[in-house]
Amino acid sequence: MTRERTVLAMTVVTLVIIHLASHTVLNQTTERFRGRLAPLPVDIATVADVTGEGVVTAELSGNELTLTVRFKGLSAPATVAHIHRAPKALRGPVAFSLDLNHATSREGQFADTITLTDDHIAELRNELYYLQIHTDTNTTGELRGWLLPHATP
Numbered sequence: 001m002t003r004e005r006t007v008l009a010m011t012v013v014t015l016v017i018i019h020l021a022s023h024t025v026l027n028q029t030t031e032r033f034r035g036r037l038a039p040l041p042v043d044i045a046t047v048a049d050v051t052g053e054g055v056v057t058a059e060l061s062g063n064e065l066t067l068t069v070r071f072k073g074l075s076a077p078a079t080v081a082h083i084h085r086a087p088k089a090l091r092g093p094v095a096f097s098l099d100l101n102h103a104t105s106r107e108g109q110f111a112d113t114i115t116l117t118d119d120h121i122a123e124l125r126n127e128l129y130y131l132q133i134h135t136d137t138n139t140t141g142e143l144r145g146w147l148l149p150h151a152t153p
Helices: 002-027 044-049 118-125
Strands: 031-039 053-061 064-072 078-085 094-098 108-115 129-135 143-146
Touching: 031 129, 053 143, 064 078, 064 129, 078 108, 094 108
Parallel strands: none
Antiparallel strands: 031 053, 031 143, 053 064, 064 108, 078 094, 078 129, 129 143
């Protein structure tokens, strides 16, 4: 009977280890997101001054979201960049401030990594975050793009 219990206990321990290892591997899977940065005037007064284009790509690994942003054609040098929280096509409050890493001209690129909570990850997966680049000409934001799931081949 002791040998059977030992074998059973070893089997249970092995299954628990396999389960935990597979759970860890699944949690390490990288999810990718992408957004097209486009001019989005916030009122009639800013229509003529909002210019530019760009792209944001993001990779979520665990709770770390790494963003890479490229932009060009702004009406003025970039001053700040944020991640805002709102459903598509609506404006929302700042959720995260990003570091432009000296990309403070009319075109450039920068990368930054932010740490997310489980609630933030759920909001990201539900397409509730957009990246916005602000300029002196458009302090309320010149380029905006929602972070949407992006499958890679």
